[in-house]
Amino acid sequence: MVFWGLLNRGYALYDRSVREAQGVTFALVRGGGRKQLFLSERLSEFSGEVLPEGGFLCPLLVENAFALQRLFPSLSPRRLPEGASFGFGDRLGLATPGHIRAISSANVFPVLAQQSVRENARTGRTFEEVLAQAIFGIFQEGYEGGFGADADHLKRIGDALHAADIGYTFFTCDPGDYVVAAERLSLQEVQRQFALLPEADDFRREYLGRTFEIDGIGSLAFSEEELIRAAVKYGNAVDFADKLYHALTVRLPQGFDYEVSVDETETPTTPLEHLFVAHELLRRGVDFVSLAPRFVGAMEKGVDWRGDLEAFRRELRAHAAIARTVGSYRLSLHSGSDKFTLYPFLAKETRGLWHVKTAGTSYLVALEVAAHRAPVLFREIAQFSVEQFAKDRASYHISADPSLIPSLEGLSDDELPALVAQHHSRQVLHVGFGSVLKSPLGNELKKLLVEYEDDYSEVLATHLGRHLQGLGIAASP
Ligand SMILES: [Zn+2]
DSSP, X not given: OTTHHHHHTTOEEOGXXXXXXXXXXXEEEEETTEEEEEESSOOTTSOOEEOTTSSEEEEOOHHHHHHHHHHOGGGSOOOOOSSOEEEEOOSSSOOHHHXXXXXXXXXXXXXXXXXXXXXXXXXXXXXXXXXXXXXXXXXXXXXXXXXXXXEEEEOSHHHHHHXXXXXXXXXXXXXXXXXXXXXGSOHHHHHHHHHHSTTHHHHHHHHTTOEEEETTTEEEEOOHHHHHHHHHHHHHHHHHHHHHHHHHHHHOXXXXXXXXXXXXXXXXXOHHHHHHHHHHHHHTTOOOSEEEOOOSSBOOTTSOOBSOHHHHHHHHHHHHHHHHHHOOOEEEESSXXXXXXXXXXXXXXXXXXXXXXXXXXXXXXXXXXXXXXXXXXXXXXXHHHHHHHHHHTTTOOOOOOGGGSOOGGGOOGGGHHHHHHSHHHHHHHHHTHXXXXXXXXXXXXXXXXXXXXXXXXXXXXXXXXXXXXXXTSBOOO
16 A cells, blocks of 8 residues: 555555545555545646656645645535535635534535634735645545635735635635724714715615615604715725725636625624615625624634624614615624524524624634643743734734733643633733734644644534534534
């Protein structure tokens, strides 16, 4: 058998990865603390080294992932099928095997490559690397069930086109920079800004004196002030989403999945504002599959939602009704990790037409593994995250107070895992990912996760499995 030489040298084989193409056997192997791609013969599209005992060993480089993808079609991202979908962001590039295990008994389409431009900037990664690492994870698990690739929170057309060129299928437009907090402005000021909008007359004709029948909640109509405020708040954002969409249609005439997300803005999106945004997008021919409003309450990274649950349910019901009446797009829940309170409502009110995005939680699970397996490293990471917090918290919705974190010196090793769970330390650790992954600690953490790979996949599958159970698409254990 083709692997003898390597196995004799102490390499381990990922059994599920073994497959053939063009008469060559491919497999992922692990040795010397890292994973590599083994080919039974050299192929010119791959770069690597010829082994003295036969075969060809390739580092997990972007170009090798894309070469692999050309031989095995199941490694190419594809568009979302009907129904629910779940985004499994992976800050480290090592979480995909655990993510695949999480969905093994769940009825949901996974987006396995999903990072935003901002997160990539913080970790020093590229869209290519994010996709390549997902491809190797998928290959490792022998998964052939299909997956999406989401270029998340796009704020520039150039970034979207670049992601399109390398095979991304899902594009999340973030027009947040164009959203105006109109509710904070006087009526006089919004009237002034409204008059400056090129489509002002158009908006009046389209909305005033018109009622919109919305399935399940009755009719909605805009008063003049409501229209003016909605248009000032989201008018320019819609223009940007329109522009980005149409740039993508030129680059990807075969089609793509498009999401518009305004979740990271200062103020919640009211149902009426949602109606305005969706109606405007559709009027301009923007065919979107998913929309992320800014929901009410505290939607913070990595911790459960807090707020007035009755208000949330009422608004969610209206948002969901609008989504299925005006179009038939998913409601998207961003910062969706650990929102256990919300999942049952989201599943029920949207009648299964939802998209949830998670990302940072796979990093927190990695830290949980470190807390158990490498307390010294974990202490260094925690200490460094606290030091970097003032800088790292920028642009994230969080409420952590680092002064409420117990001092590390006073904690025994057994008490460290609790820091990953506790509200304040969890958020500080959560937003520290960029600083940590760019520092030498990042490499140590990754090495640890390769060493304790099964631990990491196991805990990920359990933790994200709880999300899927809450959403009603996976059986409880
Ligand atoms: Zn978001």
